[in-house]
Amino acid sequence: MTLYIKNMVCGRCKMVVKSEFEKLGLHTISVELGEVELKDAITETQKKILLQNLQTLGFDFIDDKKSKAIEKIKNLIVDLVHHKNNELKVNLSDYLVENLNQDYSTLSNLFSEVESTTIEKYFISQKIEKVKELLIYNELSLSEIADILNYSNVAHLSNQFKKITGFTPTYFKQLKNKKRIQIENL
Numbered sequence: 001m002t003l004y005i006k007n008m009v010c011g012r013c014k015m016v017v018k019s020e021f022e023k024l025g026l027h028t029i030s031v032e033l034g035e036v037e038l039k040d041a042i043t044e045t046q047k048k049i050l051l052q053n054l055q056t057l058g059f060d061f062i063d064d065k066k067s068k069a070i071e072k073i074k075n076l077i078v079d080l081v082h083h084k085n086n087e088l089k090v091n092l093s094d095y096l097v098e099n100l101n102q103d104y105s106t107l108s109n110l111f112s113e114v115e116s117t118t119i120e121k122y123f124i125s126q127k128i129e130k131v132k133e134l135l136i137y138n139e140l141s142l143s144e145i146a147d148i149l150n151y152s153n154v155a156h157l158s159n160q161f162k163k164i165t166g167f168t169p170t171y172f173k174q175l176k177n178k179k180r181i182q183i184e185n186l
Contacts, residue, residue, distance in 0.1 A: 001038045004062040005054065006071055008033045009078050013059075020053050033075035034062075070114050072100060073107060074122065081126040081149075089150050092123055128164045131157065135173050142169055 005017060010033075018031045024046055027039040042050070051061055062068050076099050077092075093104040096119070100107060111119045127149050134145045142154050151157040161169050 001041050003036045003038065003042070004068045004071060005034060005036060006060040006062050006067070007058055008075065010082070016057060017054065017059060020050060020057070023053070024050055026050075033079055034071045066110060066114055069100070069102075069107070069110055073111055073119060076100070077119075077123050077126055081123070081130050092119070124160060125164065128161055131161055131169065132165075132172065135169055138173070145169075 008014060008017060014031045014033065017036060018028055021028050021031075021036060021038070026042060026046065029037040029039050031037075047061075054060065062071055073096060076096060080092075080095065093108075096107055097104050108119050111117075111122070115122065130149060131145055134140055134148070135142075140148070142157065146154045146157040149157070151160075158169055161167070161172070165172060167175070
């Protein structure tokens with residue numbers, strides 16, 4: 001049995017969700033971003049308790065087909081940008097089609113309809129958040145960050161960063177209150 005869960009965006013989320021299942025004595029086969037595969041069926045009572053516990057932690061169940069598809073798209077993009085730097089060189093549409101086995105235009109139209117933004121804009125917002133994170137850590141040069149995130153050059157990264165944040169990367173680095181947005185709120 002597979003349950004789909006909204007707002008799982010990182011490894012820590014997977015650990016927290018797995019822990020909630022274990023607290024109820026539910027045995028998981030796998031816990032991935034946005035979905036949990038269970039060994040056995042779950043009772044309605046267990047599902048209610050689990051839902052309450054997950055909602056307290058900022059998660060929720062996804063029941064309808066559209067929401068599941070949107071959450072899968074978001075999770076693939078988050079995973080790609082924040083955890084699979086070396087794979088950023090692939091074409092985003094090809095990556096999504098390959099992982100979701102659906103036509104890109106269908107995915108794109110659905111995403112735009114439900115989220116009121118495009119897949120590409122969501123992808124860019126994730127990349128900019130990753131840039132912010134790397135700038136805050138102050139361990140890499142802007143050129144290295146551009147390379148890691150597969151920007152064609154530093155100017156492209158800087159222009160996109162300024163368009164999204166209103167600041168240049170250099171100015172952002174100098175800010176005392178560096179505001180990052182939680183991934184699930186993008």
